[in-house]
Amino acid sequence: MKLVRGGLRRRQFEAFIADATDALFRTAHLMTGDAGAAEDLVQETFIRIARRWDRVRVMDHPVAYARRVLVNLAVTEAERRSRQRAELTPPPTWFESADQTAERALGEVEDLAEFRWALAKLPSRERAVLVLRYWSDLPTAEVAAILGCSTGTVKSSASRGAARLARVLPQPSPARRPGVPARGK
């Protein structure tokens, strides 16, 4: 009987992994900016979940719990690394050349790599806030609960991070009224 129950638990866990892998991998990739690191992060998350599977499997949203574990692992790991060594130096022209960037045809800033690079350069908690808020679409209070901070901290982090990311986001084309020539023309 125990073996049967064990087998059932294991099958449930395997089904959970099959169901959660893609979403967790994408979240991990957004958090780390690297496929290898994302894989490690997802793997570590599954190891943690396996240890407490009896509790997790009866939850309403096991994948949401796994995401919570993953994001915290990512933040913890990033903070550990940043303590050990300085962050990679940003490209010499990125933040400083925001205006130049804007001067480029912003339509070309469909370049997701630039967005990801900008995201990866954010402090880990700011990045976590943005990923949870704008990718996972969680309300501020839930993001605060996941990261163990206040809603005020989430709001300020989101605001700060969004302002930095906004520099690489394509600007919406200004609606031009018919017949009104563009400035300088």
Add this chain to the structure above:
Amino acid sequence: MITDEPETRLREAFTRAAADIEVPGQARQRLLSRDYHPRTVNRKLTAVLTAAAAAAITVPLAIGGGSRPAAAGPVLRLASYTFQLPAGYKLTAATSAPCHVSVAAVLPWDPNAKDRRAPPGQTAMKAAASAAGGCIAAVLAPPYTPTAAVPDPEAPVAGAHPVQVGRYHGVIVHSLTHYPPALIFSVTGIRAAKHHLFTQLFVPLPAGGGEMRDLVIGASRLSASELIKIAATGLAA
């Protein structure tokens, strides 16, 4: 309807960025096929080994000779290999606390799997502990015949990084598997618990007759470079 333009643009950017991320096929396969359930110590095997260790108090855990530097720690002998350990470590029986957990962690032979090979014997697993709670565990895995499909049945496939260990190639993997949960739930929220990185080094060695056997060394409080250095000096001798 009032829309927050910057937030909308951010959401769209995240959606595009996430949609652009594809889970690599091999990564997906590794994630799906890995056994996430921590290995449990084979109680029968542990009991037998403990009894053997108790019966033979003079377990061949030789401590280093006088020719070693005074600052160095003991020498761990495993088959014909001698590994110079750092100062502060003391050899201990592989099946007793605190190292039995580490030995179980590095034990490549899984009693719960369909592994028909003989389990590693007492002389094929050695350990040393430090007063600070650190542990170095070394195991010689049972021999295997490498195939194209399974070049090394012991080495982990996920999270492993290739390393050079002297003249041998190996892989190293970091894990937090055998330590307390990293998240603590409390009234003040969630925080990370203190944990120690557990590092495992797998080095396939020729075992004769076309067979190989892995030297597996795991340590809970040593860096990867320290672990590689210990293994490299032992394998070079």
